[in-house]
Amino acid sequence: MISLQGVTKRFAAITAIRDLSFTVQAGQVFGLIGPDGAGKTTTLRVTSTAMNPTAGRVTVGDIDTVRAPEAVKQLIGYMPQRFALYPDLTVVENLNFFADIFGSPRAQRAELIARLLGFARLTEFQTRLARNLSGGMQKKLALAATLMHRPRVLLLDEPTTGVDPVSRREFWDLLTEIHLQGVTIIITTPYLDEAERCTRVGLMYRGELVACDEPRTLRDGLGATVLEAQSAQALQARHAVEKSEGVLTVSTHGDVLRLLVDRAERAAALQAVWQANGITVGNVRVVRARLEDAFVLMLTRHDKT
Amino acid sequence: MNAIALSTEHISKHFDHFVAVDHVSFSVRRGEIYGLLGPNGAGKTTTIRMLLGLLTPTSGKGAVLGFDIVKQAEAIRQRVGYVSQKFSLYPDLTVAENFNFYGGVYGVSRAALAERRADIFRTIGLSGQDQERVSALAGGSRQRLALACALAHEPELLFLDEPTAGVDPISRRGLWDLLYALAARGASVLVTTHYMDEAENCHRLAFIYRGRLVAEGTPQEMKTQQMVAQVVEIDCEPLDAALTVLRAARWFDEVALYGALIHAIGQNVAEKISPARALLQSKGVAVKSAQVILPSLEDVFIARLRSVDVDDPISE
Structure with a gap:
C-alpha cells in the first residue's frame, strides 16, 4: 500500500532521512519508533505529500507522491503532531469546517458527522468549544476530522504524546476499529508499549531504518x-x-x-x-x-x- | 535524621464544590523515588502544590522535611527543588547562565556553583553545551537543563511534575540514572508521570484517581497483588472474528488487539482459558496458543480505575 524506495530528505546541511526503503502492506498498523530527531516526522511528511523527497520515490497505492500528489491526498488522512483545530469553534463546527475543506457532499454530511462523533465518543460534547476539551478529547476530534474523507491510509504523528493513560487506551481502541475496517496505518510514537500494539515496527535512528519486523520477532530475535x-x-x-x-x-x-x-x-x-x-x-x-x-x-x- | 522526607494525613483540597484532592495520606522515605500516577485532573498537581505551600489544604495536614506545609512553607521552598510541567528557562540566556541564575536565587555562592555545574552537567549529559543559547536547544536538552537548574542548590527533596513528556526512551534512561544517583545520596524524589514504563522505575508508587489514592505499592506488588488485572495473551486467527467473539462473550473486562495477538484482561483469567479456546474454535477461529502473562502496569492501572468507577459511579 505504501512504499518508500531509497528516500533521502535534506534540509540545507542536515540530512533528516537517508536512503530509506520500506513497504507497508495494506491493512497493517506500522509503528515508526526512534529517538527525537531520528527522522520519523520527516518520513510521514514525505509520505503525506506535504514535502517532496530530495531523492528516491514514495508511492501510496501505487501512485507516485511527487507526480500525482492530489490523487495521493484522496487516499490519505494525515494527522500532524499539532493538528490545527479551531479553538473558538465547537466540536461539531470543527467537523463541519473540515467537511467543507474535503468537499464532502452536503446530502450525506449530517449522517457522516453523526457517525464520526459516535465513533470518537464525542456525541455528548458536540456543542463544547474545542479549546474546552481535554487533551485526549482534542486528539479524538482531530482523528475524527482526519477520517472525514474516508481515507484508506492514515498517517498519525505521535497522536498520544502528552495524553494520559486512560485516554491513550481509548485512542487505541478507536485505532483498532479503524484497523479492522482495513485501513492502513502508519503511526509514530515515543511509547514502546504502544509499538507492541502495531503489526509491524520500524526502528529509526539518525535518519536510517535500523530494524523492521513484527514486534514479537524483534523481541524473540533479540x-x-x-x-x-x-x-x-x-x-x-x-x-x-x-x-x-x-x-x-x-x-x-x-x-x-x-x-x-x-x-x-x-x-x-x-x-x-x-x-x-x-x-x-x-x-x-x-x-x-x-x-x-x-x-x-x-x-x-x-x-x- | 528523620527517615521520612514527606508525609500527608488526610489532606484534601476543595475548589468551590469540586473536590480536587480527597483525604490523601501517603509518605515518602529519604532516598526513595515515589511516583504519583493518574489521569489528567486526578489531583496530582494539586497535591504537589499543597506540599510546596502554594495552596492551602481545605483540611488535613502534611509535613515536608519536618516542616509544616501550612505554617512553614518558606522553609520548605528553600530546601526542595521543583520542576513543573512548564518550567521556565530564559531562552535568551545560555545554558550556564540559566543554571547560575537559578543557583543565585537560592543563594548558592559563585565558587560552589561552578563546581556543581561541572558535576551536574556531566551526569546529566550537558557537558560542552555551557555556552549554547537555550532557544537553540532540542526539547530533551531543555528538559535536562530544567532538572539541572532545580538541582543547583542540592535540594534534599525533588518534585518532578511530568519531567519527561516527549523525551525519547534513551534520554529518559539517562535522566533516571541521575535520579537514582541522587536517591543513593539520600535525596528523595516525588515524580508524577503518564509514562507507565517510567512508573516502573519508581521504588514505590500510588495511583491517584478522582482525588483519591486508590492503590499503593512497589511496581512489582502492583502487578502481582492487584488481582483486578490478569492478562491472557491469545495467538489466533482471524483476529477480527476472535475480537468480536470474545467481546460478545463478556467474560473479560477488556479485549484488545496487540499487534498480531489478543490481550484479554479480567479477573480469574486462568480458569477462562479453556472455555475461551473452545468458544473460539467453535466459531472457526484457530487458536495457536493462550497463556497468562504478567499484566503491564498500565493494565493494572486502568483496571483499578474501572473498579473505582463501578464501586462509586460518578453522579452528575
Missing part, C-alpha cells in the same frame, strides 16, 4: 536473554556487573535490576560477583523480552559499528 533480579542495593549491584563478561546492558528500575546477557547461564557468574562484593541480590530469573530491550540493544550495537 539474540540475548533478559534476566531480572531484586536488590535493595540495585545501583551498586548494577555497577558491580556492568563490565562483566556476557553482560550487554544493565538498567535499574526501582529495586529491580534488568540485565541483557548473551546466555542465561551467566546468572551463576553474576551471583558470584555480587557475593564477592557483599551485595545481596535475590530472585534472579529469566523474563520475557520487551520491545524496549530490543530497541536499546540495537541502538547500542548500531553506535559501535
Whole structure:
C-alpha cells in the first residue's frame, strides 16, 4: 500500500532521512519508533505529500507522491503532531469546517458527522468549544476530522504524546476499529508499549531504518536473554556487573535490576560477583523480552559499528 | 535524621464544590523515588502544590522535611527543588547562565556553583553545551537543563511534575540514572508521570484517581497483588472474528488487539482459558496458543480505575 524506495530528505546541511526503503502492506498498523530527531516526522511528511523527497520515490497505492500528489491526498488522512483545530469553534463546527475543506457532499454530511462523533465518543460534547476539551478529547476530534474523507491510509504523528493513560487506551481502541475496517496505518510514537500494539515496527535512528519486523520477532530475535533480579542495593549491584563478561546492558528500575546477557547461564557468574562484593541480590530469573530491550540493544550495537 | 522526607494525613483540597484532592495520606522515605500516577485532573498537581505551600489544604495536614506545609512553607521552598510541567528557562540566556541564575536565587555562592555545574552537567549529559543559547536547544536538552537548574542548590527533596513528556526512551534512561544517583545520596524524589514504563522505575508508587489514592505499592506488588488485572495473551486467527467473539462473550473486562495477538484482561483469567479456546474454535477461529502473562502496569492501572468507577459511579 505504501512504499518508500531509497528516500533521502535534506534540509540545507542536515540530512533528516537517508536512503530509506520500506513497504507497508495494506491493512497493517506500522509503528515508526526512534529517538527525537531520528527522522520519523520527516518520513510521514514525505509520505503525506506535504514535502517532496530530495531523492528516491514514495508511492501510496501505487501512485507516485511527487507526480500525482492530489490523487495521493484522496487516499490519505494525515494527522500532524499539532493538528490545527479551531479553538473558538465547537466540536461539531470543527467537523463541519473540515467537511467543507474535503468537499464532502452536503446530502450525506449530517449522517457522516453523526457517525464520526459516535465513533470518537464525542456525541455528548458536540456543542463544547474545542479549546474546552481535554487533551485526549482534542486528539479524538482531530482523528475524527482526519477520517472525514474516508481515507484508506492514515498517517498519525505521535497522536498520544502528552495524553494520559486512560485516554491513550481509548485512542487505541478507536485505532483498532479503524484497523479492522482495513485501513492502513502508519503511526509514530515515543511509547514502546504502544509499538507492541502495531503489526509491524520500524526502528529509526539518525535518519536510517535500523530494524523492521513484527514486534514479537524483534523481541524473540533479540539474540540475548533478559534476566531480572531484586536488590535493595540495585545501583551498586548494577555497577558491580556492568563490565562483566556476557553482560550487554544493565538498567535499574526501582529495586529491580534488568540485565541483557548473551546466555542465561551467566546468572551463576553474576551471583558470584555480587557475593564477592557483599551485595545481596535475590530472585534472579529469566523474563520475557520487551520491545524496549530490543530497541536499546540495537541502538547500542548500531553506535559501535 | 528523620527517615521520612514527606508525609500527608488526610489532606484534601476543595475548589468551590469540586473536590480536587480527597483525604490523601501517603509518605515518602529519604532516598526513595515515589511516583504519583493518574489521569489528567486526578489531583496530582494539586497535591504537589499543597506540599510546596502554594495552596492551602481545605483540611488535613502534611509535613515536608519536618516542616509544616501550612505554617512553614518558606522553609520548605528553600530546601526542595521543583520542576513543573512548564518550567521556565530564559531562552535568551545560555545554558550556564540559566543554571547560575537559578543557583543565585537560592543563594548558592559563585565558587560552589561552578563546581556543581561541572558535576551536574556531566551526569546529566550537558557537558560542552555551557555556552549554547537555550532557544537553540532540542526539547530533551531543555528538559535536562530544567532538572539541572532545580538541582543547583542540592535540594534534599525533588518534585518532578511530568519531567519527561516527549523525551525519547534513551534520554529518559539517562535522566533516571541521575535520579537514582541522587536517591543513593539520600535525596528523595516525588515524580508524577503518564509514562507507565517510567512508573516502573519508581521504588514505590500510588495511583491517584478522582482525588483519591486508590492503590499503593512497589511496581512489582502492583502487578502481582492487584488481582483486578490478569492478562491472557491469545495467538489466533482471524483476529477480527476472535475480537468480536470474545467481546460478545463478556467474560473479560477488556479485549484488545496487540499487534498480531489478543490481550484479554479480567479477573480469574486462568480458569477462562479453556472455555475461551473452545468458544473460539467453535466459531472457526484457530487458536495457536493462550497463556497468562504478567499484566503491564498500565493494565493494572486502568483496571483499578474501572473498579473505582463501578464501586462509586460518578453522579452528575
